[in-house]
Amino acid sequence: xxxxxxxxxxxxxxxxxxxxxxxxxxxxxxxxxxxxxxxxxxxxxxxxxxxxxxxxxxxxxxxxxxxxxxxxxxxxxx
Numbered sequence: 001x002x003x004x005x006x007x008x009x010x011x012x013x014x015x016x017x018x019x020x021x022x023x024x025x026x027x028x029x030x031x032x033x034x035x036x037x038x039x040x041x042x043x044x045x046x047x048x049x050x051x052x053x054x055x056x057x058x059x060x061x062x063x064x065x066x067x068x069x070x071x072x073x074x075x076x077x078x
Contacts, residue, residue, distance in 0.1 A: 005062070008062075012028070013028070013058050013061075013062075016028065016058060017058075018057060018058055019048075019055045019056070019057050019058070020055065020056045020057075020058060020061065021053065021054070021055060021056075022036050022037065022040075022053075022054055022056075025045070025056050025061060028061060029061070029065075037054075039064070040054050040056075044064065045060060045061070045064045046060040046063070046064075047060065
């Protein structure tokens, strides 16, 4: 199934900042913050640690959901 990344971004991600905190990630994914911490701990969801808090770029949430268009995912790995 091909998902238009721009359309998805406009519908779901546009109201959030480019770098999310754990609470915002849990809202986006519809899971608890405990689940998000579990994803971060197992590195299933890539993040940055700023002080004692985790920050997750929106692009990493999209990668986790595996909804990026092939061109974009190739650009980020090159």
